[in-house]
Amino acid sequence: xxxxxxxxxxxxxxxxxxxxxxxxxxxxxxxxxxxxxxxxxxxxxxxxxxxxxxxxxxxxxxxxxxxxxxxxxxxxxxxxxxxxxxxxxxxxxxxxxxxxxxxxxxxxxxxxxxxxxxxxxxxxxxxxxxxxxxxxxxxxxxxxxxxxxxxxxxxxxxxxxxxxxxxxxxxxxxxxxxxxxxxxxxxxxxxxxxxxxxxxxxxxxxxxxxxxxxxxxxxxxxxxxxxxxxxxxxxxxxxxxxxxxxxxxxxxxxxxxxxxxxxxxxxxxxxxxxxxxxxxxxxxxxxxxxxxxxxxxxxxxxxxxxxxxxxxxxxxxxxxxxxxxxxxxxxxxxxxxxxxxxxxxxxxxxxxxxxxxxxxxxxxxxxxxxxxxxxxxxxxxxxxxxxxxxxxxxxxxxxxxxxxxxxxxxxxxxxxxxxxxxxxxxxxxxxxxxxxxxxxxxxxxxxxxxxxxxxxxxxxxxxxxxxxxxxxxxxxxxxxxxxxxxxxxxxx
Numbered sequence: 001x002x003x004x005x006x007x008x009x010x011x012x013x014x015x016x017x018x019x020x021x022x023x024x025x026x027x028x029x030x031x032x033x034x035x036x037x038x039x040x041x042x043x044x045x046x047x048x049x050x051x052x053x054x055x056x057x058x059x060x061x062x063x064x065x066x067x068x069x070x071x072x073x074x075x076x077x078x079x080x081x082x083x084x085x086x087x088x089x090x091x092x093x094x095x096x097x098x099x100x101x102x103x104x105x106x107x108x109x110x111x112x113x114x115x116x117x118x119x120x121x122x123x124x125x126x127x128x129x130x131x132x133x134x135x136x137x138x139x140x141x142x143x144x145x146x147x148x149x150x151x152x153x154x155x156x157x158x159x160x161x162x163x164x165x166x167x168x169x170x171x172x173x174x175x176x177x178x179x180x181x182x183x184x185x186x187x188x189x190x191x192x193x194x195x196x197x198x199x200x201x202x203x204x205x206x207x208x209x210x211x212x213x214x215x216x217x218x219x220x221x222x223x224x225x226x227x228x229x230x231x232x233x234x235x236x237x238x239x240x241x242x243x244x245x246x247x248x249x250x251x252x253x254x255x256x257x258x259x260x261x262x263x264x265x266x267x268x269x270x271x272x273x274x275x276x277x278x279x280x281x282x283x284x285x286x287x288x289x290x291x292x293x294x295x296x297x298x299x300x301x302x303x304x305x306x307x308x309x310x311x312x313x314x315x316x317x318x319x320x321x322x323x324x325x326x327x328x329x330x331x332x333x334x335x336x337x338x339x340x341x342x343x344x345x346x347x348x349x350x351x352x353x354x355x356x357x358x359x360x361x362x363x364x365x366x367x368x369x370x371x372x373x374x375x376x377x378x379x380x381x382x383x384x385x386x387x388x389x390x391x392x393x394x395x396x397x398x399x400x401x402x403x404x405x406x407x408x409x410x411x412x413x414x415x416x417x418x419x420x421x422x423x424x425x426x427x428x429x430x431x432x433x434x435x436x437x438x439x440x441x442x443x444x445x446x447x448x449x450x451x452x453x454x455x456x457x458x459x460x461x462x463x464x465x466x467x468x469x470x471x472x473x474x475x476x477x478x479x480x481x482x483x484x485x486x487x488x489x490x491x492x
Contacts, residue, residue, distance in 0.1 A: 033115050040119055044126035060131050061207070062200065069199030071120070072151050077180050079116055079159035080173065086110045086160075104231045108224060111160055112153070120152050136207055143210035147203070150216025157223035164230065166284060167277070174287045181291060189298070265344070265352035266359075272331060276410035279324060279331055286320035286360070290367050297374040306381065306449055310436055310456070313382040316368050318389030320360040322432055325397035328353065333407040333489035340486065347475050350398065354467060357394045361386060384457040385436070391463025393432055395470050400431075402478050405488025 043050065048060055055063035086107050125145065133141040166173035186192040206212050256263030273279040293312050315322075324331075332339060339349065365386040372379040436456050443452030463470070478485075 037115075037118065037122060041122045041126070044123045045130070047123075047127040048131055061135060062204070064127060064131070065200045065203035065206075066196035067199065068124070068148070068151075068203055070195050071123070072155055073180065073183065073195065075116065075119065076155050076159055077177070079155060080162060080177065083114055083116055083156075083159055083163070085163055100232060104228055107231055108157075108228050111156060111227070114156060117152050117156055120148050124148055139210050140207050143206050143213040144203070146213040147206060147216045150213070150218075150220045153220030154216060154223050157220070157227045161223065161227050161230065164227075167280065171287070173284050174290075177288055178291060181294065185294075259355060261344070262348050262351045262355055265349060266355050269331075269352065269356055272410070273324070278408065278410055282323040283320065286323050286364070289319040290316055290364060292316050292319075293368065293371050293374075293378075297371060297378065306377075306453075307437060307440065307444070309378060309381040310385060310440055310453075311433075313368075313378075313385035314389065314393075314433075314436060317361050317365045317382060317386040318393050318432075320364065321357045321389055321393050321397055324360075325353075325357065325394070325401070327408055328397060328401035328404065329485070330404060330406055330408040330489070331410065334410065336489045337486060340482070346478060347471055350471050350474055353398060354394060354471070357397075358390055361389050381453065384453050384460070387457050387460030387464065388436055389460070391460035391465075392435065395463055395474075396431060398470075398474050399477070402474065402481050402485070405481075405485045407489050 047064070051058075051060055051063045051067075055066075058066075125148075128141050128144050132144055162172065162176055166176075183193070183195070187195045202212065256267050259266070273283050292315055296308055296312050329336060365382060368382050369379065371382065439456055439459070440449070440452040443449060443455070
């Protein structure tokens with residue numbers, strides 16, 4: 001049955017209208033992965049020399065034991081960002097005499113065919129065969145191999161489980177990422193714990209008690225079973241990587257009822273974000289970027305540079321506008337024709353975008369208030385950039401939305417997905433980042449930083465107060481390009 005599933009997926013790939021584009025992307029990614037893999041192989045063969053130079057006072061096996069856990073923590077973080085969820089459209093199979101366990105087993109097992117599962121093999125195994133086997137014997141070498149494979153499987157299914165749960169609740173991903181960042185800071189910044197010592201505690205004892213290698217294997221098997229059980233419970237979904245949240249109407253968000261039809265449009269867009277993978281990824285990444293300040297503000301040298309504060313403040317209070325807004329109106333491409341023939345006034349449609357971005361940016365600003373710990377000046381600049389994003393960034397995003405006619409498939413994930421990306425998005429990213437710095441830097445040069453900040457805030461406030469003008473301007477601009485946009489959205 002597994003071979004049948006594979007044949008069906010291959011046929012679906014080759015019969016897709018975007019086969020050429022998808023094939024080109026996969027070839028480019030394959031070449032890139034092969035290049036990275038070759039680099040990792042080289043590092044693996046010369047790891048003994050690397051460890052000697054980094055830990056000159058420790059034995060090779062001792063230093064090797066200390067870095068294994070550090071590697072797997074970093075790998076888990078990378079998996080959460082980049083590893084794709086294996087999917088299969090199961091509805092057609094549920095009508096057939098196929099056991100549910102077979103379908104779930106296929107999804108669970110194909111998850112092992114990830115390039116991430118190759119990295120520890122090509123990185124660590126050369127060292128094991130070259131050093132551990134020679135110095136500690138065959139049994140110890142086999143114990144290291146088994147334990148590394150067990151942790152690899154554990155990481156594989158743990159990352160998939162977290163991502164599946166995060167599809168239901170974006171806060172899960174943010175909490176897990178925050179925990180991992182705090183663990184890293186606790187070791188490398190604050191020196192509260194030592195991941196290297198914890199790693200050696202297990203792998204050091206592994207040389208004396210090789211039977212401990214069964215522990216990672218059991219943990220990996222347990223995580224596989226947890227994924228299997230979760231997938232089986234949710235087999236009724238069209239795609240096992242997606243969970244349909246149930247909302248009745250905009251009355252689920254009572255505050256939106258005060259905005260009439262504009263509130264209904266915002267409620268529908270919130271549902272679009274929460275129910276589909278790629279826009280939900282934009283939301284999750286926006287929440288993750290709220291921790292951006294932790295990379296800069298603890299450093300006194302960077303904290304004293306207000307140019308960095310402007311950059312960080314703009315990102316943290318406006319990242320959702322940038323992440324989600326750069327693909328406006330492509331998110332609604334599949335039903336944009338319906339919107340255009342409905343009773344929806346396009347001015348209300350634009351007001352809905354403004355309301356959505358205002359709400360998201362306001363929430364982001366409120367969540368960054370704890371950064372006042374690093375000084376009231378930080379909070380002031382965050383507020384100025386909050387005004388800038390609402391008065392300038394939003395207008396630029398919606399202006400470029402009128403020049404974007406690329407369709408997006410909402411069901412596809414965000415990792416390595418360039419659908420909808422074009423020259424418009426590249427120009428937009430460039431235009432959004434530069435203006436506040438262009439305004440501020442000359443005033444900083446002449447020692448009038450406060451005047452520069454005041455001007456940035458004034459431009460943002462002016463944009464907010466003249467929003468009705470921008471709605472009319474953007475509405476008129478849209479109707480000039482309406483049919484070009486509609487034609488582009490129809491091209492699958």
